[in-house]
Amino acid sequence: MDERAALALLERELEAAGDDAAVVDGLVITTDMLHERTDFPAGTTRYTAGWRAVGASLSDVAAMGAEATAAVAAYAAPEFDAEELLAFVRGASDVCERVGGEYVGGDLDGHEEFTATTTAIGSTDDPVYRSGATPGDVVCVTGTLGRSAAALELFERGTRHDDPDVLERANELFRFEPRIAAGRALAPHATAMMDSSDGLARSLHQLAEASDCGFEIDAETIPIDDALRSVAASDDEALERATTFGEDFELVVTIPEDAVETVQSALAVDLSVIGSVTARENGITMDGEALEDRGYTH
Amino acid sequence: MDERAALALLERELEAAGDDAAVVDGLVITTDMLHERTDFPAGTTRYTAGWRAVGASLSDVAAMGAEATAAVAAYAAPEFDAEELLAFVRGASDVCERVGGEYVGGDLDGHEEFTATTTAIGSTDDPVYRSGATPGDVVCVTGTLGRSAAALELFERGTRHDDPDVLERANELFRFEPRIAAGRALAPHATAMMDSSDGLARSLHQLAEASDCGFEIDAETIPIDDALRSVAASDDEALERATTFGEDFELVVTIPEDAVETVQSALAVDLSVIGSVTARENGITMDGEALEDRGYTH
Numbered sequence: 001m002d003e004r005a006a007l008a009l010l011e012r013e014l015e016a017a018g019d020d021a022a023v024v025d026g027l028v029i030t031t032d033m034l035h036e037r038t039d040f041p042a043g044t045t046r047y048t049a050g051w052r053a054v055g056a057s058l059s060d061v062a063a064m065g066a067e068a069t070a071a072v073a074a075y076a077a078p079e080f081d082a083e084e085l086l087a088f089v090r091g092a093s094d095v096c097e098r099v100g101g102e103y104v105g106g107d108l109d110g111h112e113e114f115t116a117t118t119t120a121i122g123s124t125d126d127p128v129y130r131s132g133a134t135p136g137d138v139v140c141v142t143g144t145l146g147r148s149a150a151a152l153e154l155f156e157r158g159t160r161h162d163d164p165d166v167l168e169r170a171n172e173l174f175r176f177e178p179r180i181a182a183g184r185a186l187a188p189h190a191t192a193m194m195d196s197s198d199g200l201a202r203s204l205h206q207l208a209e210a211s212d213c214g215f216e217i218d219a220e221t222i223p224i225d226d227a228l229r230s231v232a233a234s235d236d237e238a239l240e241r242a243t244t245f246g247e248d249f250e251l252v253v254t255i256p257e258d259a260v261e262t263v264q265s266a267l268a269v270d271l272s273v274i275g276s277v278t279a280r281e282n283g284i285t286m287d288g289e290a291l292e293d294r295g296y297t298h
Numbered sequence: 299m300d301e302r303a304a305l306a307l308l309e310r311e312l313e314a315a316g317d318d319a320a321v322v323d324g325l326v327i328t329t330d331m332l333h334e335r336t337d338f339p340a341g342t343t344r345y346t347a348g349w350r351a352v353g354a355s356l357s358d359v360a361a362m363g364a365e366a367t368a369a370v371a372a373y374a375a376p377e378f379d380a381e382e383l384l385a386f387v388r389g390a391s392d393v394c395e396r397v398g399g400e401y402v403g404g405d406l407d408g409h410e411e412f413t414a415t416t417t418a419i420g421s422t423d424d425p426v427y428r429s430g431a432t433p434g435d436v437v438c439v440t441g442t443l444g445r446s447a448a449a450l451e452l453f454e455r456g457t458r459h460d461d462p463d464v465l466e467r468a469n470e471l472f473r474f475e476p477r478i479a480a481g482r483a484l485a486p487h488a489t490a491m492m493d494s495s496d497g498l499a500r501s502l503h504q505l506a507e508a509s510d511c512g513f514e515i516d517a518e519t520i521p522i523d524d525a526l527r528s529v530a531a532s533d534d535e536a537l538e539r540a541t542t543f544g545e546d547f548e549l550v551v552t553i554p555e556d557a558v559e560t561v562q563s564a565l566a567v568d569l570s571v572i573g574s575v576t577a578r579e580n581g582i583t584m585d586g587e588a589l590e591d592r593g594y595t596h
Binding site: 035 | 299
C-alpha cells in the first residue's frame with residue numbers, strides 16, 4: 001500500500017482526518033514528519049531546517065484559516081551538536097514569532113538520520129475546509145509558486161561548486177512565510193482552502209475531490225516565482241515545475257468572484273486569480289487540456 | 299553532548315520547556331518520538347505501540363494536572379501495511395477514549411525504522427509544575443511501579459520460546475492507563491507533579507532540582523507491581539527495577555500531609571505515600587542511604 005492509499009484508509013477510519021489539520025474544540029492541530037534524505041537537501045542549514053519544519057505545520061494551520069497558537073518539534077539526530085540544535089530551535093522560534101505563535105520546545109531523540117516531527121496548534125471558531133468550493137467561484141493562489149523548486153536547483157549547484165553564496169540564496173528561498181495572516185483575511189470569504197505543499201496540480205485535485213467540483217485554470221495567470229524562471233531552462237519548464245513540484249506552502253483558495261477585490265486589498269501578499277470552479281463533470285483543465293494529478297507525495 | 303545535556307541547553311533557551319509539557323494560553327502541549335529499536339521490543343503489537351506511544355504523551359498531560367483534549371501521531375514505517383496501520387490507529391484511539399480525549403490522526407511517512415512521534419494537547423487553567431514541592435509535604439506515587447520492567451522480561455521470554463500467551467501478557471502490561479483522572483483529582487492539592495517515565499529515582503532527582511528540595515524515601519512503601527515481583531529473581535532486584543527502570547507512566551506527586559486522605563478517597567487508583575519532602579541539603583535518600591540519579595534516558 002502506498003502512502004496515498006494509506007492516507008485514504010485513515011480518512012475512512014478517523015472522522016477528523018483528511019483536511020490540512022484536524023479540528024477539535026476550536027483548536028486546529030497538525031503534525032508532519034520530515035527526514036534529512038527526502039526533505040532537507042545537502043546545504044540546508046539547521047536554522048533553515050527548523051524554520052521550514054515548523055513552518056510546514058504552521059502552513060497547515062493557515063490553510064484552516066486559523067490563528068497560530070504554538071508549535072513543538074521532536075528532533076532526532078545521530079548526535080546532539082549544541083550549535084546545530086540551537087540553530088534549529090532559533091529557526092523554529094523565528095518562524096513562530098513571524099506569524100504570532102510561540103515555539104515551546106519538544107523532544108530529543110537519538111536516531112541515525114536527522115528527523116524532525118513538528119506539530120502546530122492554532123485556534124479558530126470557523127475553520128475553512130477543503131470541501132466548500134462552488135461552481136462560479138474563482139480559484140486563487142497566494143504569493144508565488146516555484147521557490148522551493150528553485151531552491152532545490154540552487155542547493156544542487158551550490159553543493160556541486162561548493163559556493164556559499166548560492167547555498168545562502170537556496171536557504172533563503174527554502175524559508176517561507178507561513179500564510180497565517182493571509183489565511184485569516186481569506187477565511188471569512190473562502191469557500192474552500194488548502195496549502196500547496198503537494199503542488200498546485202495535486203492541490204486542485206484534492207480540492208476537487210473534497211468539494212465535488214472541477215477547475216478551469218488559465219496557465220498565463222499562474223504566479224511563477226522569478227527565482228524559478230531564472231533557473232529553469234525554458235518558460236515551459238518553469239510552468240511545469242511551478243504546477244507540479246510543490247513544497248511551496250502557499251494557499252490555494254476558492255472565493256466568490258465578487259469578493260476578490262475586497263480580499264486583495266486586505267492582504268499583505270499578492271493573491272492571483274488563476275481560474276474558476278466548474279461542475280465536476282468538466283474535470284480539471286489548464287488552457288483547455290486535462291491537468292493531471294501529478295505532484296509531490298510526502 | 300548527550301541527550302540530557304542537550305535538554306538542559308534547550309531549557310535555558312526556551313522559557314516554556316523543561317516540564318512534562320509546555321503551557322500556552324491554558325493549553326498544555328507535549329511531544330515524544332519513539333523508535334522500534336529502543337521503545338518497542340520484539341513482540342509488541344502495533345495496537346500496543348499505538349496505545350503506548352499516544353499514552354506516553356497523554357501521561358505528560360496528566361502530569362500537568364490537565365484534561366486530555368486531543369492527540370496526533372506521525373507514523374513512519376518502511377511500508378504501509380493496512381492491518382498494522384489500522385491496529386496502531388485503534389490503539390491510539392482507544393487510549394485517548396479511555397481518558398476522554400480524541401485521537402485525530404496525523405502524518406504518514408516512509409522510513410526504514412518504525413518510528414512514531416506523538417503529540418498530546420490538554421487544557422487546564424491551573425497547571426501543576428515540578429517546582430513547588432515544600433519540606434514537610436509527603437511524596438506519593440499512583441498505581442504500581444514495574445509493569446514495564448516486567449513486560450520487557452516477558453517480551454524476551456515470549457520471543458525466545460515463541461509463546462503467544464506470554465507475549466499477550468507482555469502487551470497487556472505495556473498498555474498503561476494515562477493518569478489523567480488522577481492528575482485532575484490531585485491537581486488542587488499537588489505542590490509538584492511529574493510522571494515516572496524516566497524511573498522513580500530520576501523523577502525524584504528532577505523534582506528535587508526543580509523544587510530545590512530533598513526527599514526521604516521509605517523503600518518498604520514503594521508499590522512494586524506483582525508482575526515485576528513474579529519475574530524478578532529476588533525482592534532486592536524487584537525493588538531495584540521498580541526504582542530505576544522507568545517507563546511506567548505513573549504520577550510522582552508531592553502534597554501536604556493533611557491532604558492525603560481527601561485525595562486518596564477521590565482517586566480511583568491507589569495512591570501510595572512513599573516518603574517526605576526535606577530541605578535540599580538532606581539530598582535524596584532511601585532508607586537512609588543516598589538514592590542515586592539512575593534511570594532511563596530517553
